[in-house]
Amino acid sequence: MSLSAVGVTDEQVRLYRYFLRSPGRGAGAACASLGWDRDRVDEALDGLQAKDLVRLSDSATVLVSDPAVAVEWLIEQRLGELKAESDLVTSARQVIGSLSEDHRHGVEEAPAGEIERVDGLDSVRDRLGDLAFFTFRELMALVPGPWSEPDIEQARPSDLRMLRRGIRWRTVIGPEALADAATCAYLRELTALGGEVRYTELAIRRMVIWDRGVTMIPANPDDYQRATLIVRQPGVVANTVAWFEQVWEAAGALPAREAPDDPADPPLSDLERRVLDLLTRADKDESAAREMGVSLRTFRRYISDIMLRLGAANRFQAGLLAKERGWI
Template sequence: MFESLGLTDRTITVYRECLQNPRLLNQTGFSELGEKLELPADEVAAEIDHLRNLGLVVPRWNIADEEYPLHPSVAFERLAARRQQEIDDLAANLKNDQVAANQFVADYSDFLVERTARDIEVLEGRERAHQRMQDFQPTKSSWGMVPASKIPSGKPSESPDQPLLERGIDTRYLFPESGLKIREIREVCEHLVEYGAKVRTAASVPMRLIIFDGDTAVMGIDPDDTSVGAVVHHSKAVVRLAQELFLHYWKHADDPFSDGPSNSREISSQEAEFLSLLVQGATDEQVGRKLGVSMRTVRRMAAKLSEQVGASGRFELGVRAAQRGWVK
């Protein structure tokens, strides 16, 4: 009942007996108090010490070596005041600790932001991203993965990457097949190849990605909208992941400017990608967007392949293509 004041039931029982018979508060009275309460004398002495510490048993001011139990009204008021002070002190300490904890969290957050800021640059807007790109001066390599809608065109001699090639930088470009079917873009690529660039094509390219010197990766904030801006990653983990992605596509890509023997497979990589998307249930619109081609080209491709395998519909085309091993 009085636990909040630091009193146990046994302590209250001893205190009550002392109030009713103060003479028990002497060494000879401990034995009588113990017998009455059925407690060992040492436990009675311990309870009396506890009452002294709580201020419920105090020395008489006019009689030496004699004690008496404090009146309950005064005793409980003092105990409550002492406990309230302890609570107030605890609350004040807790508040100070909360302030310190909040500062600790803020300092740690600042550390994370500072660390992240060193690893990531967020370039909002196309113009800011373009300006930042001019700052990169790779000394070893420049690898670029460019979707169909982002392939640069213009006069071949005006390519911003020509200075890199003149310095002997390992420059690689990975484009979708559909891009090189555009005369202006193919002319730019042919010009770059003449200067030593390596160009390969894949059925589709997932995103715009540029890797400088194997330690910086630049990619769009929104892969479908370059106007949003770009993100520059410097962390080893992200750059390594970007390199693995690029090399995976590079390994399976075609070299459209190779002087070697032509590809003898039955279908092109673009057609293989079309069939893969088809069996996944992609719509014509999704296929066209993925391959970077028009709806007309998608339908023409479907018609050509259907005629090639003797299929009368999209489902049958997918089945027969799988039977021929065209779909992995």
């Protein structure tokens, strides 16, 4: 086992072990036994003395400390340092209250009728992330149509962060969103983590509300990606909240997963399960191929076969469809 966690290098441990087994020896004997030069031994010996693991006698022999005492003392010393660091880090929480008060004051001081227009898909996504980050209590959304793969990738970190923080996350989807496999797979993933999703056949428009104080609606209802309006005017926001609650109450549960279209679709083989597992957790194809013990070309052919079986256009969709079918 290594003692690096308490500041002792592996080389120093090796020298310490030599002196434990060879009491009364000096640096010269260590050089001969370990095959090290004198500078290397002296450097490691200095480190051991600094940690009180050894000391030199008047006759220049090395006296070793009892490891049960010396190492335990190093552990206690390091734990004390870690506790001091932990206390310093957690003390940062004390400023959250005053910072939050400054933030709320800024929101209250903002013009009551403020309407912010955000143009461009990238800017819209950035503002969505910003508003989600500063959400404290609740998110409400109406989603009539499907999310694209980039939409899901962009939303995932914010959505997961909100659920981890205990923020209530509610979404109502329409028929077009329900018909999209990737969108449904993502929403079911979020419901498994505590999100709430309902389904309605009512004609709904895309809308997001944060903490019942800010709402985002498309500038053009037929093209939500080109430009959006962020509204903080209390009367407008109150009406959007009331509309959402009406839709939510009338909506039903998210329909259960449909059975595969082909009941004769054979179950996954062990090989396919292993490929899917690696596809979801391996950073690179090269490392996944090495773990499987196959060539990179063979591994990529396995992926192509699975994508073809799932009817997926890309790997991301393949992962979502595999989750939708309960394969992973």
